[in-house]
Amino acid sequence: MIRLAAIEDASTVAALLDAFNREFDTPTPGPAVLAVRLTHLLAAPTTYAVLAEDPAVGVALVTIRTNVWADGAVALLDELYVVPGQRNGGLGSALLAVVEQTARDRGCDWLEINVDGEDTDARRFYERHGYSHHDEGQTEPQLYYSRDL
Template identity: 40%
Template sequence: MRLLVAQLREHHIDTPEERVRVAVDGVLGVPSRGRLLLVHDDEKAIGVAYLSFVWALEHGGPAAWLEELYVVPERRNDGVGTALLHAAMGVARIEGCVAIDLEVEASRARVTSLYRREGFTQHARTRWVKTL
């Protein structure tokens, strides 16, 4: 929970912690919704990723949305993000996904280079959202 909330706050997303907890419980209770991946170092959580599963017409079948990938600031550039991404791609393959989608804030050059290096391609799209 702590890392997911830290990720959201770093991106100026103020979802209340209780709502994040409800969402996490929903994923843990229904594995077909997605997977949470956690990286530990000496009993301390240092990275987290969340994959959500969707049926995507664009990809012609099951796909994963890499909604979150977060590494604590003091462990960035240590390969933790790359390891999390590889683990997420492995989970997506095991689940039969044919693609992984994700989004990156324009100011996040470091993580953009990671995704490029791992074979992701950038789409010229803008994401829109409306809270219901």
């Protein structure tokens, strides 16, 4: 079962996102802090989450923004995670399909995803689903830059 998360699911989404970061040794403020943030984010029309199964074993988190280069909005897949024991069974693909359809339903023209260069499994997954790290007509890869403010 794949479904959109409700505000009441903030703690479940938070626990999965916390597990995701811990699995890959990435800093996390912890599930309690994430749950508070998600309660606010999921109440806004610019953020949605998708959960897989009950109890949940997978999650996707998306933010939507406007963009001068698109007639509609642009969705950013912030996170997509399936717990280790449930991978390679189609849940990631099912989550992504609902993410894409929900983005279309909310007026988005395209979906962006940031993937760590060394995360070859994630890169292969997204490429298998038609995503590219090149803009049409370009030969050089797209790069993502960030900086603490």
